[in-house]
Amino acid sequence: MNDGLYILCPLEIEAKAVLSLDAVDSTRVMISGPGSAVITSAEHAVAEGARTLLLVGFAAGLVPTLDAPAVGEVVDEEGRFWRPTIRAGPGPVRLLGVDRIISTPRDKASLAEQTGAALADCESHHFAEFCASRQLDWGVVRAVSDGPADAL
16 A cells, blocks of 8 residues: 555445455554544544545445446535545546435435435545645545435
8 A cells, every 4th residue: 555545434344345455554444433523534544644545435326327436526515526636447426425314216316416416425525625625635435335226
């Protein structure tokens, strides 16, 4: 793993998946907890010397998409947006950060129509704002946990 790169995972199951990869330094993977708790973990990572942060985990699919599309833009419901400095993979798609669970197909379709987002999660907007405010290199890697037709 590159010097200064830390990976933040909101949930333990997400961290376990990341740690199953041979190339990952386990001392640089942090479980943040859901929602705005990601900010505390990001602060700790920076205090330990992080210069690059990745947020890795699951997201709700608002529209049909690849299982893990590249995230090219993070937006929130207030209309703020951030562009990751690290983008990899096919896509890119817009990811909507919200402060609540999006659990029904109807809610997913409504948010997709209102925002143009393909994915939604509860951490990316907090993470993006933190990273951008500190001029860090950052990226978001999200796999779809529940698609647009799935109730959570």
